[in-house]
Amino acid sequence: MNRQPGFCLACFAKLDTAAQVCPVCGASQEGLSARDYRDKLLHALHHPLAEVRMRAIIALGWRAEPDTAQELVACAFRHPTDVVAGLEIVARLRDWPQGTSRTEALRALNRHPARLVRKAAERSS
Ligand SMILES: [Zn+2]
Numbered sequence: 001m002n003r004q005p006g007f008c009l010a011c012f013a014k015l016d017t018a019a020q021v022c023p024v025c026g027a028s029q030e031g032l033s034a035r036d037y038r039d040k041l042l043h044a045l046h047h048p049l050a051e052v053r054m055r056a057i058i059a060l061g062w063r064a065e066p067d068t069a070q071e072l073v074a075c076a077f078r079h080p081t082d083v084v085a086g087l088e089i090v091a092r093l094r095d096w097p098q099g100t101s102r103t104e105a106l107r108a109l110n111r112h113p114a115r116l117v118r119k120a121a122e123r124s125s
Pocket of ligand 1: 008009010011012013022023024025026027
């Protein structure tokens with residue numbers, strides 16, 4: 001089974017790696033593991049560990065799928081003190097091809113609570 005060891009794939013509760021069903025939320029880990037990679041990446045943007053979120057940010061950044069832009073923005077706003085992640089999101093979006101999703105995402109990040117993130121978004125839009 002290919003999954004992040006130690007955390008429920010649904011609610012991210014700490015989990016024994018052998019557990020098939022999460023004792024906290026009841027989710028079947030095998031069913032969740034079968035989701036496609038894109039869904040897993042989008043879900044990982046909600047992970048409590050910053051480094052797991054960062055891996056998802058980087059992977060979604062490379063994929064540059066316009067309909068994931070708002071998910072990246074939402075992640076930045078859910079973690080307003082994670083400036084490193086906010087800057088990474090701006091940097092990844094900046095490299096995307098020009099388009100409405102990219103423009104709107106960078107414009108939204110102009111209102112991020114962290115000044116550094118706002119400034120980076122302003123320079124990029
Ligand atoms: Zn769970």
